[in-house]
Amino acid sequence: MTGPDILDDTTDDYERLETELVAQDRDAARVSTADVDERSARRLVDELIEDDVVTPIPDHRILVHEPSSKPFDSITQLAVFHRGWQAATDADAEDD
Numbered sequence: 001m002t003g004p005d006i007l008d009d010t011t012d013d014y015e016r017l018e019t020e021l022v023a024q025d026r027d028a029a030r031v032s033t034a035d036v037d038e039r040s041a042r043r044l045v046d047e048l049i050e051d052d053v054v055t056p057i058p059d060h061r062i063l064v065h066e067p068s069s070k071p072f073d074s075i076t077q078l079a080v081f082h083r084g085w086q087a088a089t090d091a092d093a094e095d096d
Helices: 011-029 038-050 075-095
Strands: 054-057 062-065 070-072
Touching (some): 038 075, 070 075
């Protein structure tokens, strides 16, 4: 037999492993927003209001995320958005 034995060739196994490890690294680096419940959202938004990151507009019943100028009528949506926005901002800072 002059060529490599097909049973000894592990190239495909290595490539699958490498692909899986890269996917796991990406998943670990992403910010999870699925765990934002009403209580944690309210706590985060209260902190953002104290830090002047969010401005409540009581007449219109909305909250404005100041860094992005995006209005929200849901505390949970705002909390999820801010987490994603913060993650993107942090990732951009790391790239610089």
